[in-house]
Amino acid sequence: MASSYPPAQLSLTAPSAAPAEEARQEGFELPAHTASVARARARLRSKLQHWGFPEELGHTAQLVISEFVTNAVLHTDTVRIRCRIHLDSERLRIEVSDEGAQNCAPQPRSATLDEVNGRGLQLVGALAQRWGVSAHGTRCGRVVWAELGMTGAL
Known part of the structure; x- marks a missing residue:
């Protein structure tokens, strides 16, 4: 069945950078354990609150x-x-990279009504201005990223 959601965009270029005084960024590493999901969410929430990021957009992030x-x-x-999170006057960019040996990009899928999983990337596609997957180059793994628009938010 064909999906009505666009596939992940493969992008090997970084977004245009804002002047250094406007851009804020933070990076952190976590072990690949299920408990790290809550830790990543908490780190993001804390940093966005510190930066004065709007709470409603923070929930989306x-x-x-x-x-x-x-x-x-x-x-x-x-x-x-x-x-890695990067905030400038136009967007919040969220990046999550792994070191996996797989040579494939995550793809949205169509979950059936009785499935409890399988809709996450569809949600990301609906909420983000853009999202995609970037290769690590010669290293294994990938970077999955999303950009949330900031127009009128700050």
């Missing part, structure tokens, strides 16, 4: 990072997960 970390834990053979 937490959903996105939860989905990406969960997928890295459950669907890759990685040991460590790296998270």
Whole structure:
């Protein structure tokens, strides 16, 4: 069955950078364990509160990072997960990278009505301005990223 959701965008370029005085960023690593999903969400929430990020958009950001970390834990053979958030006047970019040996990108799928899993990337696609997957280059793994728009938020 064909999905009505666009596939993940493969992007090997970084978004345009804002002036250094406007951009804020944070990075952290977590072990690839299910408990790391809540830890990633808490780290993101804390940093966004510190930056004065709107609470409602913060909930959306937490959903996105939860989905990406969960997928890295459950669907890759990685040991460590790296998270990076970048906030400028136009967008919040969330990146989650793994070290998995798989050579495939996560794809949204169509879950049946009685399935409890399988809708996370569909939600990300509906909530984010853009999202996609970037290769690590010569290293194994990938970076899954999403951008949430900031127009009128700050």
